[in-house]
Amino acid sequence: xxxxxxxxxxxxxxxxxxxxxxxxxxxxxxxxxxxxxxxxxxxxxxxxxxxxxxxxxxxxxxxxxxxxxxxxxxxxxxxxxxxxxxxxxxxxxxxxxxxxxxxxxxxxxxxxxxxxxxxxxxxxxxxxxxxxxxxxxxxxxxxxxxxxxxxxxxxxxxxxxxxxxxxxxxxxxxxxxxxxxxxxxxxxxxxxxxxxxxxxxxxxxxxxxxxxx
Amino acid sequence: xxxxxxxxxxxxxxxxxxxxxxxxxxxxxxxxxxxxxxxxxxxxxxxxxxxxxxxxxxxxxxxxxxxxxxxxxxxxxxxxxxxxxxxxxxxxxxxxxxxxxxxxxxxxxxxxxxxxxxxxxxxxxxxxxxxxxxxxxxxxxxxxxxxxxxxxxxxxxxxxxxxxxxxxxxxxxxxxxxxxxxxxxxxxxxxxxxxxxxxxxxxxxxxxxxxxx
DNA sequence: GTGAATATCACATATTTATGGGATTGTGGA
DNA sequence: TCCACAATCCCATAAATATGTGATATTCAC
Numbered sequence: 001x002x003x004x005x006x007x008x009x010x011x012x013x014x015x016x017x018x019x020x021x022x023x024x025x026x027x028x029x030x031x032x033x034x035x036x037x038x039x040x041x042x043x044x045x046x047x048x049x050x051x052x053x054x055x056x057x058x059x060x061x062x063x064x065x066x067x068x069x070x071x072x073x074x075x076x077x078x079x080x081x082x083x084x085x086x087x088x089x090x091x092x093x094x095x096x097x098x099x100x101x102x103x104x105x106x107x108x109x110x111x112x113x114x115x116x117x118x119x120x121x122x123x124x125x126x127x128x129x130x131x132x133x134x135x136x137x138x139x140x141x142x143x144x145x146x147x148x149x150x151x152x153x154x155x156x157x158x159x160x161x162x163x164x165x166x167x168x169x170x171x172x173x174x175x176x177x178x179x180x181x182x183x184x185x186x187x188x189x190x191x192x193x194x195x196x197x198x199x200x201x202x203x204x205x206x207x208x209x210x211x212x213x
Numbered sequence: 214x215x216x217x218x219x220x221x222x223x224x225x226x227x228x229x230x231x232x233x234x235x236x237x238x239x240x241x242x243x244x245x246x247x248x249x250x251x252x253x254x255x256x257x258x259x260x261x262x263x264x265x266x267x268x269x270x271x272x273x274x275x276x277x278x279x280x281x282x283x284x285x286x287x288x289x290x291x292x293x294x295x296x297x298x299x300x301x302x303x304x305x306x307x308x309x310x311x312x313x314x315x316x317x318x319x320x321x322x323x324x325x326x327x328x329x330x331x332x333x334x335x336x337x338x339x340x341x342x343x344x345x346x347x348x349x350x351x352x353x354x355x356x357x358x359x360x361x362x363x364x365x366x367x368x369x370x371x372x373x374x375x376x377x378x379x380x381x382x383x384x385x386x387x388x389x390x391x392x393x394x395x396x397x398x399x400x401x402x403x404x405x406x407x408x409x410x411x412x413x414x415x416x417x418x419x420x421x422x423x424x425x426x
Numbered sequence: 427g428t429g430a431a432t433a434t435c436a437c438a439t440a441t442t443t444a445t446g447g448g449a450t451t452g453t454g455g456a
Numbered sequence: 457t458c459c460a461c462a463a464t465c466c467c468a469t470a471a472a473t474a475t476g477t478g479a480t481a482t483t484c485a486c
Contacts, residue, residue, distance in 0.1 A: 095348055095351065095352065096352065101341070101344075115341075118341035119341075121341070122342075122345065123340070123341025123342045123344065123345050124341055124344040124345040124347075124348050125341040125344065126339075126341075126344050127336070128314070128328075128331035128332075128334070128336025128337050128338040128339075129334075129335075129336045131314075131336065131337040131338065131339050131344060132335065132336050132337040134337075134347060134348075134351070135308055135337050135347075138308065138347070138351070139308065139309065153461085153462060153463080154462095155462075155463060155464095156462095156463095163413050164413060164414075164417040165414070165417070166409055166410075166411055166413055166414025166417065166418075167413075168411060168441090168442070168443095169442070169443075170442085178463085178464070178465085179464075179465055179466085180465095181464085181465050181466055181467085182463075182464050182465060182466095184443085184444085184445090185463085185464075185465080186463080186464095187443090187444085188444080188445070188446095189462095191444080191445090196379055197379075197444070197445090198379055198381060198443085198444080198472090199412055199413045199443075199444090200376050200377060200379055200380075200412045200413065200416050201377075201378070201379025203413050203416050203417050203420075204377040204378070204379065204416050204417075204420060205379075207416075207417060207420045207421065208420065366431085366432060366433080367432095368432075368433060368434095369432095381471090381472065381473090382472070382473075383472085391433085391434070391435085392434075392435055392436085393435095394434085394435050394436055394437085395433075395434050395435060395436095397473085397474085397475090398433085398434075398435080399433085399434095400473090400474085401474080401475070401476090402432095404474080404475090410474070410475090411442090411473085411474080412473075412474090
């Protein structure tokens, strides 16, 4: 049994290359190749693809929206994005839209086949440059500070967490089974340590810096 | 000129395989191979590696801490993690520690050489399964809801943002050059729309759901 | 041009917060 | 042993917040 591949790529010579490349490979069957994905629903219904190769920069409906449409219909078909862009926002948009992998076009000749196999196994193959983008943007958010960075005690964290849930002092007291005044004391200490002077600032600082989540 | 590779891997047979594998490849020069990375500083100083292959599960000092130590000394040396684990926390820890790539051991025979070349080019090669983990954990945070999901108006967002900075109502009023009562009104509406009844809950909900950042 | 939604302001008041004091107990390190 | 610190509680008060009700002007779609 072979893998059904559906191709959307507006660059005709590249599209032909893809077809040639996969035709030579046994185990792959190309069920369709189109320069645009306006007829997506029909294709999905009648061509029965296992994997879709989707160019990101498509006329009419772009690849991102194409993926969204696919995902609104089915989550089982694997989608591998093909792109010349390696900018962060395209990558993120595609990932959120539900793409399974992200291959830079310059790597197509050497990695297309293995990448398709990877997505079929549930992996998310991506060019190293793409992976780098993702990693950088994750790291940018920063290694989460621990409560230790502000010398918050465990009880102080408890109070902060309870507060962030939207509890009033009274509710926090009830939540942690301590008195209202104790809650106040803890919060005072938290404010001192975080150098803030209001609940709003404390909570947003705690959330943004990963002290609580 | 060749690439200097330094290897830390406690499994002796695997370490020998790595050495053999890279020895056969021209352009690579192995400057050292050790079962543990306790002598890291010295090695860095005297062996002059371009790339370090680092097992994650090392005795004495584990690979994560190894990377941290490397990064505290230099950021230019490339580090490729080798692992049998593909759990989320190991991956994240390694990334935050400053690893450049993350290769599952079962792919070593087929992808080690290209992966090393990838890191040298500034990319972050990783096995598809690893990439999948990262993508899933990103997506888990969810596609950010926009303010539209709660029908917040632009002015209401302004107020919310200002509040999250830690501003009091007075300061918000000053910030947006509107009256205190107008601030109150906006906040009332925000609370209604978000279904909350305190500043803390509003801010944490807004931050967690990505309404503001 | 009517109505719905936005943005603005006003007044009133019960609760809640922020902040200042001060106190007791237990724990763990110097 | 003694000191620092964590965790608990108490009192007091000025300031800020939550909530209700009501009003006006603008805009934008129907």
